[in-house]
Amino acid sequence: MSGINKQLKILEENNKPIKVAIVGAGLMGKGLVSQMSLVKGMEPALVVSNKIQDAIKAYTLAGIPSEDIVRARSLTDVNLAMERGKNVVADLAEYACKANLVDVVVDATGVPNAGARIAMDSIANNKHIVMLNVEADVVVGPILNKMAKKAGVVYTGTAGDEPGSVMEIFDFAEAVGFDILAIGKGKNNPIDYDATPDTVRQKAMKSGLNPVRLASFVDGTNTMVEMALMANSTGFIPDLRGGHGPTTEVKDLPKVYSLKEEGGILNRYGIVDYAHGIAPGVFVIVTSKLPQVHHEMRFLKMGDGPNYVLYRPYHLTSLETPISIARAHIYKEATIAPIYDRPVAEVVTIAKKDLKVGERLDGIGEYTVLGTVDTYETAREENLVPIGLINHNAVAKTNIKKGQLITYDMVDLDESTDIYKLRKIQEEEEIS
Numbered sequence: 001m002s003g004i005n006k007q008l009k010i011l012e013e014n015n016k017p018i019k020v021a022i023v024g025a026g027l028m029g030k031g032l033v034s035q036m037s038l039v040k041g042m043e044p045a046l047v048v049s050n051k052i053q054d055a056i057k058a059y060t061l062a063g064i065p066s067e068d069i070v071r072a073r074s075l076t077d078v079n080l081a082m083e084r085g086k087n088v089v090a091d092l093a094e095y096a097c098k099a100n101l102v103d104v105v106v107d108a109t110g111v112p113n114a115g116a117r118i119a120m121d122s123i124a125n126n127k128h129i130v131m132l133n134v135e136a137d138v139v140v141g142p143i144l145n146k147m148a149k150k151a152g153v154v155y156t157g158t159a160g161d162e163p164g165s166v167m168e169i170f171d172f173a174e175a176v177g178f179d180i181l182a183i184g185k186g187k188n189n190p191i192d193y194d195a196t197p198d199t200v201r202q203k204a205m206k207s208g209l210n211p212v213r214l215a216s217f218v219d220g221t222n223t224m225v226e227m228a229l230m231a232n233s234t235g236f237i238p239d240l241r242g243g244h245g246p247t248t249e250v251k252d253l254p255k256v257y258s259l260k261e262e263g264g265i266l267n268r269y270g271i272v273d274y275a276h277g278i279a280p281g282v283f284v285i286v287t288s289k290l291p292q293v294h295h296e297m298r299f300l301k302m303g304d305g306p307n308y309v310l311y312r313p314y315h316l317t318s319l320e321t322p323i324s325i326a327r328a329h330i331y332k333e334a335t336i337a338p339i340y341d342r343p344v345a346e347v348v349t350i351a352k353k354d355l356k357v358g359e360r361l362d363g364i365g366e367y368t369v370l371g372t373v374d375t376y377e378t379a380r381e382e383n384l385v386p387i388g389l390i391n392h393n394a395v396a397k398t399n400i401k402k403g404q405l406i407t408y409d410m411v412d413l414d415e416s417t418d419i420y421k422l423r424k425i426q427e428e429e430e431i432s
Contacts, residue, residue: 004326011041018042018329019082021096023118024108025049025058027209028132032108032318037062039322046078046088048096055089075099097121104325106158108132108318110213112139112364112388116419119144119155128154128328132161132318135364138228138347139388140419142338143426156327156334160320162282163229167336169284169310170234178286181269181307182257183230186279187245191220193352193403196367216365221387223274224347224373225364230272231345231373232338238345239271242372247276250283254307257285272345281313342430346379347371348405349387355400361390361411369406383407389420 011017018041022029025047036044044062049055052071059069070081072090075098081088082101090096096105097118105122107115107129115136122129129148131137137144137157148155158164162185173180192199195218197211204211216222224242231237244265248256253275258264275283287307288294294305302308324335352370355361361368364387371387379386385406393414400410413420 004323004330007330008039008041008326016041018103018325019045019101020104020106020325021046021048021099021102022058022106022108023048023093023096023114024110024132025051025054026108026110026213027207028110028318029108030054030058030061032106032321033058034062035319036322036325037064042322042325044087045082046072046090046096046099046102048090048093050091052089052091055091059087059089093118094121097125097127102127103329104128104130106130106132106321106325107136110135110210112136113391113417113419116140116144116417116422120147120418120422123148123151123153123155126151126153128156128325130156130158130321130324130328132158132321134161134163134222134225134229135388136419137338138225138232138343138345139386140422140426141229141232142341142343143422143429145334145337146341146429154328154332154334155337156324157229157233157336158318158321159323159327159335160316160318162226162315163233164320164324164336165282165312165315166230166284167233169282169312173284173286173310178288180284180286182266182271182273182285183234183236183283184257184273184275185223185226185230185282187223187274187276188279189218190276191223191245192218193220193370195219196352197365212365214365219352219365219370221347221364221371224371227272227274227373228343228345228347229336232340232343233336234272235339235344236270236272237375238373239265239267239273241374241378243273245274245276248278250278250281250309250311250313251303253278253283253309253311254285254303254305258307278311280315281311282315283312284310286310342426343376345373346376346384347373347387348379348384349390351400351402351404351406354402355396357396357399359396360392361394361396363391364388383409385411385413386423389413389417389423391417
């Protein structure tokens, strides 16, 4: 971290800041713009939103004068304004991916298909891509990461989101030689499988959050997506479909996340899970084969063993994203990315309500579907649909009961989307 800080100061001193384009100006995008405006050696040069006033507000909230904000209506406008050192707003994501002076693109849309397109276009235009869009990553992250490597750019998730925060502890624990047994995140509210934008709207408005986004947290889909992202970047798997989700305290995590025969809840080690009662923290459960390591861990008040918890009590979401931007640009390394050419875990689709033949579905955090996590192998064996492929053009081919897992033969999917096409390529390359 000190190395990044030093390098950013050098960029600042040499007047060569990392120029960043942010696509999406919701809660996360606005927070990122404000935080980035305080970072040496980095500039939020372009903000893109389909609601142009949100993009403007992202800058004004950061204290940027209105006279320094330029509304661009073409790529030429973007390029000219950036050359003049202005802060630019626009309503087309392709400008972020194609602007001459942009070094790094951040996708903060949270929309699976939009994320797939933004990542593809960024990579095609030799720009590093930082994905706050975990919803797209868990569906097509492996193929996008492969494309980025071929292009010589970085595809990465973000520091500050729970998967990125877990990955930092995981890398530390592995680097110093611990045996890693389990990884996970806290969840700060009980899962309400019936949550919709309508049921959470009032709370969402108070938080300045899109009701669809909040509903995806409350119905558990976001937690499942984040667990899948952790799995895809470490090789760890869910211990069972949907995870255990125990209610516990930090001090009890090592005992809870031990094998059943050891008094815990696990069927095996090498798993990813979530827990109530420890949010907003993340954790990694470790042990060691050597008695002297156990002796020192006990001396250091890390518990009685044989399992120990490495716990971080916070994650700062998009406020930490500048770290991932800097790592990608300066060191050409990802904070968190898929380790294989296929997923390790899949977030599959469950009907949130009874669906009739011919009825249209919607998407994550909406009214008709929610997601749960399972292993990729199980999802393939059971022909289960990744939730990121479901959109408003998906149509039920058969009656589907509330709570039923949705298979490919139950729905007509929208095959015209970028994310569907990318997923098909990803699966074909795996077979070949």
